[in-house]
Amino acid sequence: MLNRRLLLWLFLMSLFSSYVSGSQEITTDESKSIQDIAQIVERSIRAEAENGFARRGAHAKAHGCVKAQFRVLPLPDELSLGIFSEAREYPAWIRFSNGAEKVQDDSVGDGRGMAIKLMHVDRSPSGTQDFVMLNHPVFFVRNAADYVEFQKALAIDNPVKFFFPDINPLHFRLHELGIVMAIRSKKVNNPLDAQYWSATPYRFSDSAMKFSTRPCNRTAPALSTDTSSANYLRQNMQAHLDREEACFDFMVQLRKRAAEMPVEDPTIEWSEKDSPFITVAKITIPAQRFNTPEQLKFCEDLTFSPWHAIPEHEPLGGINRVRKVVYEISSRIRHELNRASERESSGF
Numbered sequence: 388m389l390n391r392r393l394l395l396w397l398f399l400m401s402l403f404s405s406y407v408s409g410s411q412e413i414t415t416d417e418s419k420s421i422q423d424i425a426q427i428v429e430r431s432i433r434a435e436a437e438n439g440f441a442r443r444g445a446h447a448k449a450h451g452c453v454k455a456q457f458r459v460l461p462l463p464d465e466l467s468l469g470i471f472s473e474a475r476e477y478p479a480w481i482r483f484s485n486g487a488e489k490v491q492d493d494s495v496g497d498g499r500g501m502a503i504k505l506m507h508v509d510r511s512p513s514g515t516q517d518f519v520m521l522n523h524p525v526f527f528v529r530n531a532a533d534y535v536e537f538q539k540a541l542a543i544d545n546p547v548k549f550f551f552p553d554i555n556p557l558h559f560r561l562h563e564l565g566i567v568m569a570i571r572s573k574k575v576n577n578p579l580d581a582q583y584w585s586a587t588p589y590r591f592s593d594s595a596m597k598f599s600t601r602p603c604n605r606t607a608p609a610l611s612t613d614t615s616s617a618n619y620l621r622q623n624m625q626a627h628l629d630r631e632e633a634c635f636d637f638m639v640q641l642r643k644r645a646a647e648m649p650v651e652d653p654t655i656e657w658s659e660k661d662s663p664f665i666t667v668a669k670i671t672i673p674a675q676r677f678n679t680p681e682q683l684k685f686c687e688d689l690t691f692s693p694w695h696a697i698p699e700h701e702p703l704g705g706i707n708r709v710r711k712v713v714y715e716i717s718s719r720i721r722h723e724l725n726r727a728s729e730r731e732s733s734g735f
């Protein structure tokens with residue numbers, strides 16, 4: 388009984404401490420942590436590539452890349468900013484993936500990714516605006532230093548050590564463990580039938596936002612749900628797009644209350660009561676055949692990054708600062724090893 392109370396108290400304390408951070412705060416040892424993470428990711432890509440092909444340092448398994456249209460809706464003034472300042476259409480690529488750094492059977496519990504790349508975006512250095520998301524509203528690591536601890540635990544094949552680093556209950560990461568368990572237990576039969584979230588925040592001009600995509604025809608029965616093969620997510624996605632188009636609402640959630648909607652801790656969900664998600668664009672994925680060797684190769688060679696962005700939507704917070712360095716290295720190394728050119732190929 389005492390133990391249960393103690394655990395509950397620790398859990399509440401860890402939640403409370405999460406609410407303290409307000410605006411962007413860069414700790415002095417953050418850049419050292421980022422360099423450590425970049426080295427670990429590079430080493431792991433090089434080691435995996437000995438099997439013949441260099442894959443992404445995370446989200447290695449693609450279900451496929453599909454052509455899409457991203458249509459910004461006419462919006463009221465407070466939402467009419469950055470990419471959303473003009474009601475117009477962008478051609479887009481969308482890559483759906485599994486979260487693991489290894490290619491594995493789709494039946495293994497894992498996060499699922501959706502990465503959108505808007506093409507022909509003039510004011511972004513990459514020429515594109517990317518929106519990178521997971522099928523869960525929060526990420527399971529708070530900051531760069533914790534991500535190093537997570538990688539150290541993985542390196543000794545003992546991820547549990549990240550959640551229970553020693554016998555002192557004050558060091559337990561129960562909040563993070565709860566998030567990992569929630570992510571791993573989510574059941575997705577078709578990547579086109581899931582909701583996805585940015586989890587980390589981004590600039591919304593002078594304010595901040597998180598974003599999310601939700602299938603628009605949620606009430607319709609899923610078209611294909613067979614989960615018997617190792618690659619059922621790709622197969623069900625193709626079966627869907629063989630028959631008809633798919634669509635998503637693209638939504639933003641504005642940061643209304645600084646203390647309760649932290650920028651530096653992506654393990655904290657921004658309450659939809661305080662600020663609901665608002666639809667600002669519609670995504671249409673036309674019926675198409677993407678499951679071909681040429682299209683899958685094209686998909687491998689693309690690079691998505693939260694930092695492919697116009698200044699009004701620059702990524703915010705420590706985890707996004709980690710991603711700035713790590714995605715760049717991951718993409719450079721895998722392209723070098725595969726002797727592929729690193730370019731934002733349009734294909735439109």
Ligand code: HEM
Pocket residue numbers: 424428442443444445446482483484499500501502519520521526528534584585586587653689690691706709710713714717718721
């Ligand atoms: C410290 C935290 C993180 C690290 C170190 C990390 C690392 C990486 C790396 C190395 C890649 C491959 C990049 C490439 O080679 O092109 C990647 C891809 C990806 N990450 Fe992260 N990531 C982090 C946080 C996140 C978060 C918070 C999200 C989502 C909310 C996310 C979602 C994705 C997705 C969807 C992809 C696949 C993009 C694509 O389809 O190419 N990651 N990540």
